[in-house]
Amino acid sequence: MIRGAVFVVTLAVLPLLGLPHWVLNMLVFVLMFAALASAWNLVGGLTGYPSLGHAAFFGIGAYAFALLLHRQTEITDGWQPFAWLPAIGVGTALIGVPIAAIAMRTRADVFAIVTITLLFVVQTLAFNLHGLTGGAQGLSFPVAPFPADTFERPFYYVLLGLLVLAMLLTFGTLRSKVGLALATVRGDEDKARGLGIPVGGAKVLAFAVSVGLTAMVGAVWAYYQVGIIYPQFAVDPLVTIAMVLMVFLGGRGTLWGPVLGAFVLETGQQYLAYELGASQFYLIAYAMIFLLIMLFLPRGVLPSLAGRLR
Amino acid sequence: MSDLLRVDGLRKSYGGVTAVDDCSLAVAEGTVTALIGPNGSGKTTLFDLITGYRKPDAGRVFFAGQDVTGRGPGRLYRAGLSRTFQQARVFPQLTVVENMVAAAGHRWWRQLATPRVSAADRARTEALLAEFDLTGDADRIAAELSYGRRKLLEFAAVLMSTPRLVLLDEPAAGVNPVLVERMEQHVRSRHAAGVTFLIVEHDLSFVMRLCDPVIVLDAGRPISQGDPSAVRADPRVLDAYLGG
Numbered sequence: 327m328i329r330g331a332v333f334v335v336t337l338a339v340l341p342l343l344g345l346p347h348w349v350l351n352m353l354v355f356v357l358m359f360a361a362l363a364s365a366w367n368l369v370g371g372l373t374g375y376p377s378l379g380h381a382a383f384f385g386i387g388a389y390a391f392a393l394l395l396h397r398q399t400e401i402t403d404g405w406q407p408f409a410w411l412p413a414i415g416v417g418t419a420l421i422g423v424p425i426a427a428i429a430m431r432t433r434a435d436v437f438a439i440v441t442i443t444l445l446f447v448v449q450t451l452a453f454n455l456h457g458l459t460g461g462a463q464g465l466s467f468p469v470a471p472f473p474a475d476t477f478e479r480p481f482y483y484v485l486l487g488l489l490v491l492a493m494l495l496t497f498g499t500l501r502s503k504v505g506l507a508l509a510t511v512r513g514d515e516d517k518a519r520g521l522g523i524p525v526g527g528a529k530v531l532a533f534a535v536s537v538g539l540t541a542m543v544g545a546v547w548a549y550y551q552v553g554i555i556y557p558q559f560a561v562d563p564l565v566t567i568a569m570v571l572m573v574f575l576g577g578r579g580t581l582w583g584p585v586l587g588a589f590v591l592e593t594g595q596q597y598l599a600y601e602l603g604a605s606q607f608y609l610i611a612y613a614m615i616f617l618l619i620m621l622f623l624p625r626g627v628l629p630s631l632a633g634r635l636r
Numbered sequence: 637m638s639d640l641l642r643v644d645g646l647r648k649s650y651g652g653v654t655a656v657d658d659c660s661l662a663v664a665e666g667t668v669t670a671l672i673g674p675n676g677s678g679k680t681t682l683f684d685l686i687t688g689y690r691k692p693d694a695g696r697v698f699f700a701g702q703d704v705t706g707r708g709p710g711r712l713y714r715a716g717l718s719r720t721f722q723q724a725r726v727f728p729q730l731t732v733v734e735n736m737v738a739a740a741g742h743r744w745w746r747q748l749a750t751p752r753v754s755a756a757d758r759a760r761t762e763a764l765l766a767e768f769d770l771t772g773d774a775d776r777i778a779a780e781l782s783y784g785r786r787k788l789l790e791f792a793a794v795l796m797s798t799p800r801l802v803l804l805d806e807p808a809a810g811v812n813p814v815l816v817e818r819m820e821q822h823v824r825s826r827h828a829a830g831v832t833f834l835i836v837e838h839d840l841s842f843v844m845r846l847c848d849p850v851i852v853l854d855a856g857r858p859i860s861q862g863d864p865s866a867v868r869a870d871p872r873v874l875d876a877y878l879g880g
Contacts, residue, residue: 501751501752502748503744503747503748503749503751503752506730506738506752507738507748509727509729509730509734509738510730510738513728514725516689517725517727518727518738519710520687520688520710520719521738521741521794521797522710522711522713522714522742522744522797523738523744524710524744524745527745528744
């Protein structure tokens with residue numbers, strides 16, 4: 327609890343220290359991925375279902391938000407659109423329920439393939455439903471009217487709020503019977519069903535909450551994209567990969583693992599992208615990190631460290 | 637004594653292989669019934685059909701007087717019918733206490749928001765953990781236990797739901813002789829407390845010491861049953877085991 331409070335207060339104070347814009351911009355993305363990774367962890371970590379489709383829900387959130395803004399000619403109060411986030415989160419969670427009920431009839435690698443298919447279906451829709459999404463031309467909307475010298479701040483704080491929300495949900499889950507039920511699903515789902523544990527309901531619930539959070543982060547991301555979003559970035563397989571990789575690096579099923587993974591990988595990625603120019607070389611570094619984790623820290627940094635210390 | 641479990645004309649095939657074939661048998665309340673038979677005679681499949689893990693192609697299962705054919709294993713578990721597996725299936729990443737609490741047969745939806753292991757939950761596990769000599773391991777991860785102790789844990793855990801009938805799938809397999817003896821003691825003391833058992837086991841001396849009656853299965857159906865000495869003397873049983 328104290329650790330959590332120190333963490334949140336530190337992050338809350340950072341933007342007030344007069345850091346340069348590029349650092350703040352980077353921190354916005356670090357927080358964004360920390361929230362995304364924490365959301366993915368509810369399904370991929372706690373429940374053990376390796377979803378590769380989360381970017382689809384990120385995109386659904388982004389487009390839902392952009393479409394709501396699209397109808398307006400200008401925004402008078404920049405904070406007002408953030409009030410839509412809960413509705414977008416709940417709405418996407420409800421969309422997630424039937425999808426989970428079907429997709430979660432499969433497991434492990436088959437589940438990964440089913441969910442990545444979902445990602446490409448949503449991406450194809452985003453490219454082709456011109457009337458709704460504007461297709462490859464992108465979907466435009468009014469720019470957030472925040473002052474230029476503190477433009478990052480609102481996004482930073484809202485994302486920090488979403489990260490805290492995701493972490494509180496994870497914390498609450500781990501400490502309650504929901505967490506115990508999900509852990510039995512991860513450990514031996516058939517045995518768990520035989521013990522009368524409602525495995526179906528528990529995993530669908532975890533998936534719904536996870537994609538609801540993901541969609542809210544997607545909505546904030548859309549707002550941060552000064553006035554236009556494009557389908558290849560709104561529904562981006564790399565977002566899915568980043569979420570998975572960060573959770574695997576930090577430690578699946580832990581509270582702090584996804585956050586640690588996001589801080590390390592996102593800052594590292596931004597640094598590599600800066601050093602290696604706009605080229606895509608950082609993707610090779612990504613792949614190498616993933617291979618090294620799988621080889622040397624298959625359980626992730628935090629569980630491995632905890633294991634050493636015991 | 638009435639029949640706690642009755643199986644009527646049960647059949648299950650996998651492709652061309654009929655694992656359980658027109659099988660009818662009964663387990664009387666208050667007995668420790670053994671189910672023996674050569675490898676591939678359909679014992680584990682029969683367990684899967686009785687406990688709802690698989691659905692039969694034909695036939696019916698009655699538990700405590702009710703037709704429970706086709707019911708899922710979770711519902712049967714809560715109704716008082718629990719089982720263990722050949723391979724000591726526990727949740728390896730959970731602690732011993734968490735394994736016990738997971739098997740307690742909660743009304744899960746009402747309890748979802750309660751603590752993972754509440755003080756009341758922990759208190760409920762204490763007597764059983766002590767009985768199975770697992771108190772010292774209570775907060776260890778199940779994966780760290782030896783195979784034999786995991787088997788004890790699985791057995792102890794299914795007792796959390798205060799079952800009426802427990803199906804044990806090879807409780808003595810793969811464990812040392814001392815532990816075999818302890819398994820036997822645990823079955824005896826639980827039996828004395830009113831639990832009925834149906835036990836699949838290859839260790840015949842274990843079966844002969846502990847069980848009465850003994851049912852012999854061959855090619856998916858019972859070929860002989862009765863008290864241990866009668867079954868041992870039955871020529872059909874020798875045929876089945878030695879290949880007549």
